[in-house]
Amino acid sequence: EAGVVQSPRYKIIEKKQPVAFWCNPISGHNTLYWYLQNLGQGPELLIRYENEEAVDDSQLPKDRFSAERLKGVDSTLKIQPAELGDSAVYLCASSYTSGAGDTQYFGPGTRLTVL
Amino acid sequence: AQRVTQPEKLLSVFKGAPVELKCNYSYSGSPELFWYVQYSRQRLQLLLRHISRESIKGFTADLNKGETSFHLKKPFAQEEDSAMYYCALRALGAGGTSYGKLTFGQGTILTVHP
Numbered sequence: 728e729a730g731v732v733q734s735p736r737y738k739i740i741e742k743k744q745p746v747a748f749w750c751n752p753i754s755g756h757n758t759l760y761w762y763l764q765n766l767g768q769g770p771e772l773l774i775r776y777e778n779e780e781a782v783d784d785s786q787l788p789k790d791r792f793s794a795e796r797l798k799g800v801d802s803t804l805k806i807q808p809a810e811l812g813d814s815a816v817y818l819c820a821s822s823y824t825s826g827a828g829d830t831q832y833f834g835p836g837t838r839l840t841v842l
Numbered sequence: 843a844q845r846v847t848q849p850e851k852l853l854s855v856f857k858g859a860p861v862e863l864k865c866n867y868s869y870s871g872s873p874e875l876f877w878y879v880q881y882s883r884q885r886l887q888l889l890l891r892h893i894s895r896e897s898i899k900g901f902t903a904d905l906n907k908g909e910t911s912f913h914l915k916k917p918f919a920q921e922e923d924s925a926m927y928y929c930a931l932r933a934l935g936a937g938g939t940s941y942g943k944l945t946f947g948q949g950t951i952l953t954v955h956p
Contacts, residue, residue, distance in 0.1 A: 769928050769946025783943060831944060833886040
């Protein structure tokens with residue numbers, strides 16, 4: 728089992744450019760999370776999907792960030808246009824959510840540097 | 843609102859010494875508390891959760907609702923315990939289960955010297 732897969736692992740762009748991150752969750756996991764981790768901080772939730780539906784996107788800056796999870800499997804997180812303050816690690820996590828709760832499994836993250 | 847505080851950014855101990863990583867939380871409802879660990883060049887992974895009451899790799903943590911704390915302890919630290927440790931909280935729902943957003947603390951870097 729490969730676990731949660733994210734790509735790219737590293738991305739360097741200039742400000743005002745667009746960027747996209749991709750996440751493939753663990754097979755069978757119905758819930759997918761995107762977290763933002765700034766340097767020296769713990770991860771913070773950006774958006775949570777249950778299957779195809781975004782059930783918690785209250786922390787997603789919708790003026791420049793967007794996400795989608797077509798077919799309830801893979802997900803893409805996009806930033807357009809990127810700003811200097813977006814430099815951070817973007818983590819994807821997945822879980823199988825049932826009536827018994829869930830355990831989140833994290834991907835390796837994508838480290839974004841905006842110049 | 844949910845808040846998790848880890849007062850120590852860095853903690854250094856010698857091999858064989860006891861170690862305690864502090865975690866305090868603020869939440870008006872019933873919480874579920876977790877410890878996550880990230881070893882060098884590895885992904886974030888679950889270490890333990892208070893509901894399961896397990897001891898993982900010799901670590902234990904007890905939820906103290908009176909002091910709103912969930913400190914992580916190990917009686918004899920090993921060099922391989924050196925890592926970043928995050929305390930996290932999630933809202934506990936009806937029926938005693940939780941799911942959804944995790945609120946993390948800032949993390950504590952533990953270094954165990956030989």
